[in-house]
Structure formats: C-alpha cells, structure tokens
Amino acid sequence: MSTYAAGLSADIGIALLGGLSVYVILATGQLSLGNAAFMAVGAYLASALTVYAGLPLTAALMLAGLASGFLGVLVGFPALRLRGIYLAMATLGFGEMTRSFFLDFAPAGGAGGFRGMGPVSTAYIWAWSASLLVGVVLLERSRLWLEFRAVNDDERAADLIGLNTTAIKVGAFGLGAAIAGVAGGLFAYHQLYIEPGMFGFDRSIEMVLYVVLGGSTVAVGPLLGATLLVLLPEFLRFLADWRLAAFGALLILVLLFRRQGIIDRGMFRGLSRRKWATP
Amino acid sequence: MRAPDSVLEFRGVVKRFGGISALNEVDFVVPRGQIVGLIGPNGAGKTTAFNLASGAYTTTAGDIIFEGRSTIGLKPYQVARRGIARTFQNIRLFRSMTVWEHLVVSNREKSRIRNILPFGGAGRETCERSRRILDLTGLTAFHDRLPVSLPYGMQRKVEIARALASQPRLLLLDEPVAGMNQDEAGELLELLLRLRREGLTILVIEHDMPFVMNLCDHIYVLDFGLVIAGGRPEEVRRDPVVLSAYLGEDGGCSR
Ligand SMILES: Nc1ncnc2c1ncn2[C@@H]1O[C@H](COP(=O)(O)OP(=O)(O)OP(=O)(O)O)[C@@H](O)[C@H]1O
Numbered sequence: 322m323s324t325y326a327a328g329l330s331a332d333i334g335i336a337l338l339g340g341l342s343v344y345v346i347l348a349t350g351q352l353s354l355g356n357a358a359f360m361a362v363g364a365y366l367a368s369a370l371t372v373y374a375g376l377p378l379t380a381a382l383m384l385a386g387l388a389s390g391f392l393g394v395l396v397g398f399p400a401l402r403l404r405g406i407y408l409a410m411a412t413l414g415f416g417e418m419t420r421s422f423f424l425d426f427a428p429a430g431g432a433g434g435f436r437g438m439g440p441v442s443t444a445y446i447w448a449w450s451a452s453l454l455v456g457v458v459l460l461e462r463s464r465l466w467l468e469f470r471a472v473n474d475d476e477r478a479a480d481l482i483g484l485n486t487t488a489i490k491v492g493a494f495g496l497g498a499a500i501a502g503v504a505g506g507l508f509a510y511h512q513l514y515i516e517p518g519m520f521g522f523d524r525s526i527e528m529v530l531y532v533v534l535g536g537s538t539v540a541v542g543p544l545l546g547a548t549l550l551v552l553l554p555e556f557l558r559f560l561a562d563w564r565l566a567a568f569g570a571l572l573i574l575v576l577l578f579r580r581q582g583i584i585d586r587g588m589f590r591g592l593s594r595r596k597w598a599t600p
Numbered sequence: 601m602r603a604p605d606s607v608l609e610f611r612g613v614v615k616r617f618g619g620i621s622a623l624n625e626v627d628f629v630v631p632r633g634q635i636v637g638l639i640g641p642n643g644a645g646k647t648t649a650f651n652l653a654s655g656a657y658t659t660t661a662g663d664i665i666f667e668g669r670s671t672i673g674l675k676p677y678q679v680a681r682r683g684i685a686r687t688f689q690n691i692r693l694f695r696s697m698t699v700w701e702h703l704v705v706s707n708r709e710k711s712r713i714r715n716i717l718p719f720g721g722a723g724r725e726t727c728e729r730s731r732r733i734l735d736l737t738g739l740t741a742f743h744d745r746l747p748v749s750l751p752y753g754m755q756r757k758v759e760i761a762r763a764l765a766s767q768p769r770l771l772l773l774d775e776p777v778a779g780m781n782q783d784e785a786g787e788l789l790e791l792l793l794r795l796r797r798e799g800l801t802i803l804v805i806e807h808d809m810p811f812v813m814n815l816c817d818h819i820y821v822l823d824f825g826l827v828i829a830g831g832r833p834e835e836v837r838r839d840p841v842v843l844s845a846y847l848g849e850d851g852g853c854s855r
C-alpha cells in the first residue's frame with residue numbers, strides 16, 4: 322500500500338470513529354455538534370500521557386477514552402434539558418468553549434500546539450477502528466440498543482414502560498464521547514502534531530455528516546459515510562475549485578432522496594430475522 | 601367500604617392545571633383481581649387519573665397508594681417497575697420497532713450483562729413469555745411487522761401486548777376499544793377476562809358502554825373531576841346521577 326493510500330485509509334479509520342461517536346448519541350435522539358471537543362480532550366490527554374508520562378499508547382488511548390467518556394456524562398446531564406436545535410446549539414457552544422480552553426491552556430502548548438508524538442501504523446489505527454465498529458455493531462443487537470431506540474422513538478412512552486431515560490441518554494453521551502476520545506488520541510498520533518484549530522466546529526459538523534450521509538440507523542452507515550467523505554474530495558480533485566460545490570451538491574442530492582442516509586435499517590431487516598429467536 | 605386487598609388506591613387526589621381542576625379530591629379503590637371501569641363524559645379527568653397513577657403527572661394534593669405504598673414522588677419508570685403498566689388514549693408505539701421488539705424492550709431484563717450481549721435480550725424465558733403474549737393478543741402472525749403497517753385496532757393490541765410484557769400486576773387501559781371493530785372488541789373482552797382469571801388487576805377507561813358493562817366488576821363514574829357514583833355495573837347503569845351526567849353531556853337537557 323502506498324503511503325498515500327495508507328494515509329487515506331488511516332483518515333477513514335479515524336473518521337469512522339468520529340462518525341460512530343455521533344451515531345451512538347444520535348441513537349437516543351440527541352444531536353451533538355460538539356464531538357470535536359471530546360476528540361480534543363482525547364487527543365491532548367493521550368499525547369500528554371505518552372509524551373510526558375511515558376505511558377504505552379494503547380493504555381493512554383484507553384485512559385483518554387475513559388476521561389472523554391466521563392466528560393461526556395457530565396455534558397449529558399445538562400443536555401437532558403434540551404432537545405433538537407437547542408441541544409445542537411448548546412453542544413456547539415461546548416465545543417467552542419473546549420477549543421478556546423486549549424487555546425489558552427499553556428501546558429498543552431496553547432495556539433502553538435503540542436508535538437512529540439511518534440508515528441503509528443495504519444494497521445494500529447484500524448485495529449482500534451475495526452474493534453470499536455464491531456463493538457457498536459454487536460451492541461446494536463442487544464436489548465440495551467432497543468432501549469436507546471425506544472428513547473429516540475418516544476421518550477415519554479419509554480419512560481412509562483419502565484426505562485430510565487435519564488440513564489440511557491446520559492450513558493449514550495458518555496459512550497459516544499469515549500469513542501470520540503479514542504478517535505482524538507489516534508488522530509494526534511496520525512498527525513504527529515495537534516493544535517486547537519484542528520478541533521473546531523467544522524470537525525464536529527464533519528462527524529455528523531458521516532452519519533447523515535452514510536446512514537443514521539445502522540453502524541455501517543457511518544462507515545460508508547466516513548469512507549465516502551474522506552475519499553470523495555480526493556476523487557473530485559480534477560474539479561479543482563469546483564470540488565467543494567460538487568461535494569455540496571452531492572450531499573444535497575443524497576439527502577433529498579434518502580433522508581435516512583444511504584444505508585438504513587430496513588436493508589438489514591431480512592438479515593436480522595433470527596435476531597431475537599422470534600417464533 | 602375498603603376492600604381487604606387493594607392494588608391501587610386514590611386518596612383525596614387533586615390535580616390542577618393552572619386554574620382548571622382536572623381532579624378534585626378523588627377517592628377510589630381498585631381491589632386485587634378485579635376489572636374496574638372508569639367512565640365519564642369527555643374532559644371528566646379520566647386520562648388525568650391515569651397520568652397520575654402512572655407517574656406521568658405529579659399530584660397537586662392527595663395520595664396514591666399502589667400495593668400498600670405511596671407512589672408520590674416516583675418517576676414514571678419507577679412506577680412502571682413497581683408493577684403498573686398502561687396503554688395510551690392516543691397510541692404511542694415505537695415507530696422503528698417490530699411488534700416483537702416492543703415485547704423485548706418492555707420485558708424487564710434483570711441481568712446487566714445479558715442486557716448488553718448481542719441477542720441476549722431475549723433469553724429463553726423472555727421468548728416463551730413473549731410468544732405467549734403474542735398468542736394471547738393474536739399478534740403471532742404480525743410479530744415481524746412495524747406498527748405503522750398495522751391497522752389501528754391491531755396497533756391497540758400491540759400496546760396491550762407491550763404493557764403485558766412488563767409483567768405488571770396492575771394494567772391501566774385508556775379506551776382500548778376505540779378504533780376496534782365489533783369482532784376485535786369481542787376478542788379483547790375475552791382476553792381481558794382471561795387475564796383477570798390469571799390474577800391480573802385491570803383499571804379501564806372506556807366510552808363503549810356495552811363493553812364496560814360486560815367487562816367490569818365495579819365501575820366508578822367521574823364527572824368534572826369528581827367521583828359522582830360507584831358500584832356494580834347494574835347499579836351504575838340505573839343511577840340517576842350518572843344518567844343526568846351523561847344526558848347533560850349529550851346536550852339532552854331538554855327532557
Ligand atoms: N396537560 C394538561 N394541561 C392542561 N390541562 C389539561 C392537561 N391534561 C388534561 N387537562 C385538562 O384536564 C381536564 C380533564 O382531561 P382528561 O384528559 O383527563 O379528560 P378525560 O376524562 O380523559 O376525557 P376524554 O374522555 O375526552 O379522554 C380537561 O379539562 C383537560 O383540558
């Protein structure tokens with residue numbers, strides 16, 4: 322594999338994790354536009370733990386995931402009071418807040434960024450991405466995931482059939498944030514250098530786009546979305562300045578004709594017939 | 601007159617929305633193993649009583665006792681876990697879930713591990729119970745369907761099936777016959793009588809009088825947030841207070 326292809330493949334792996342982090346939270350009906358913040362926390366923490374504290378990368382990524390997840394839970398609580406566009410705005414605000422925190426936080430290098438991370442192989446990145454994807458795919462087949470969907474479909478009814486909707490929504494936030502944290506750590510090692518500008522609003526939007534384009538009702542949706550959105554700009558290079566316009570047009574077309582994203586749960590219904598050992 | 605073993609009890613329950621009193625010092629008792637009807641004209645406060653009993657609304661005053669313990673201050677999911685299940689006047693199903701998935705998610709899974717394992721949500725016990733519920737409600741052939749693809753009467757049955765899947769000791773049904781045809785209503789009557797024989801206690805709101813009269817052991821009549829009558833179906837049917845409440849509602853004042 323050429324270094325160019327390997328680089329793209331690593332980008333896809335990291336993008337996939339970003340998409341999954343949005344996907345898990347969205348499964349409970351919560352749209353987060355602040356996941357780049359969790360990524361930033363994971364990126365800085367994994368970098369500091371390895372560069373300053375000399376921890377092995379795998380351990381550092383796990384800790385970064387845990388810490389981001391914990392932060393996600395903290396953000397998840399106030400998020401309970403908000404819905405739809407208001408939640409989106411609040412998480413967006415949280416993202417900007419986190420970005421400016423790192424901008425002013427001298428120990429992390431401030432605007433100058435943070436370096437010292439060594440290169441990692443594409444295989445290592447994909448080991449994480451594939452494991453977490455498989456994890457989410459398996460989770461989708463659990464009863465807990467049905468609880469997520471129940472909250473998304475009708476939160477009040479979910480509450481009234483005995484589901485602790487608070488725990489479910491906050492838990493989903495934590496899980497999504499943890500995945501974003503791991504993505505951040507891998508991103509830092511893939512880029513070898515991080516600075517706050519890399520974790521801005523546009524990155525959060527990108528993560529949402531992977532899900533919206535690929536599909537928001539099955540975990541392979543974000544996989545397809547991440548792949549397409551990482552590769553398309555490359556394939557559209559010949560369009561030069563028109564690249565972004567073509568890209569936007571494509572996105573609009575997909576959304577016009579498939580609001581649920583390219584892949585949806587219906588496509589898998591036949592495959593999952595034996596899912597619950599139905600009669 | 602208090603039954604020795606009451607499942608649900610309203611004691612002086614008041615519910616106000618701003619200036620409106622939806623319920624005004626309401627007292628009633630649902631004895632174990634019985635089917636109790638809650639009837640009354642539109643806006644009488646019947647659904648409000650259900651919302652209070654299931655914890656969806658908080659009471660303004662008074663106490664609600666389920667199996668000897670107050671449910672005041674509990675969240676809806678905590679009330680549900682104590683053993684109260686309900687259906688909704690306006691059907692509220694999970695649009696993305698098949699009928700079978702409704703049963704799996706409503707069935708309480710005690711093992712946290714099994715809850716997150718793939719395919720683990722439906723252990724053998726759950727499966728058997730859910731199959732039996734499908735069988736009872738006549739939904740077996742539709743287990744793989746999404747509720748939107750089912751006729752209205754069938755959707756009502758899915759709601760009842762979902763409620764049963766949580767293994768309640770008290771079932772609250774809000775106008776279960778609405779939207780059902782004669783045959784379906786007949787089947788539902790049979791089903792509810794059968795559930796009572798198996799020991800389930802049921803509180804049902806219903807406008808269909810023949811249905812209520814055939815089904816219930818006891819009936820309470822609500823009007824303007826007050827219990828204006830209560831008794832066996834034959835007694836309630838003849839009660840002049842009840843007649844005037846209903847005639848009044850029908851605009852039949854011109855006697
Ligand atoms: N959430 C609410 N906010 C304000 N008022 C409410 C609310 N819920 C119910 N009410 C009012 O309380 C009164 C009782 O309503 P409720 O829905 O309990 O009546 P009902 O007996 O179920 O009537 P129906 O037979 O039409 O279903 C009505 O005046 C209604 O407008």
Ligand SMILES: [Mg+2]
Pocket residue numbers: 646647648689
């Ligand atoms: Mg009502």
